Amino acid sequence: MNQYPDPGPGEPWHQPDGQTPGWGLPPEQHHGGVIEPYGAPTGGYQPMGQQPPPGAEVPLGTVGEIAFSQSTVITPIGRFPIRGTVWTVNDMSRTERTTPTWAVVVAILVFWWTCLLGLLFLLVKEQKTTGHVQVSVQGHDKHYTTSILVTHPAVVGQIHQQVNYARNLA
Known part of the structure; x- marks a missing residue:
């Protein structure tokens, strides 16, 4: 039983095969225009301004796809305790200073x-910065690595600050 009426031909969001909008997501991940991130637990959507349920840990920071709270590291491969984890940062970005083409022409x-x-x-x-920063966390028989694209040198500093904060919690 579909609570959304099927769109007619030519209406916005009309799907070529006649399906309703939702982009192939399971119904529990489609909340009337708001889509949960891939892999998010169903029912995890909370509108802004609402408090998380009691007993739920609030993430203190995120580094790419890795989030961490006071006692837990949350990655796409699972959760594990933050105590005893080892964090590694590899800066693979580079910043070049060049004379722009317009200045040479002028x-x-x-x-x-x-x-x-x-x-x-x-x-x-x-000044042009290209590349990425690779952040790894390992501990408790799990290992996860994420790469973060860098477009400004200040982003590298922010990543290092977040990882140092996570190291202090570990």
């Missing part, structure tokens, strides 16, 4: 009219 064009003054445009530098 320096060449302006050089003909102002001689050496146009060369000042070559002092303009652009």
Whole structure:
């Protein structure tokens, strides 16, 4: 018994095969437009402003796909106690400082009219960060590694702070 009426042809959300919206999710994970994250326990959806149920641990931080609370590490492969875990961070990002193409073009064009003054445009530098940071947690016969894409050097510092906080709890 479907509580949502089937959309007619041409209506928004009309599915090619005539199915109702839901993108193939089980009905218990589809909450009227709000989709639970993959692997989330059913019924785990809580609208903003509501408190978690009593006795549930609130995550203190997350690092990529790894969340941790006062006493538990939560990963896609399962939960395990945080005490005795080993955290490892590998920074595989790199930051390059280069002269942007527009500055080179302007320096060449302006050089003909102002001689050496146009060369000042070559002092303009652009900073670009690429790569990822790999975070691993292991303990209690479980091991999980996640990679986090990095687009700014400050993100690397934030990841290190989160991992150091988790290490202090361990």
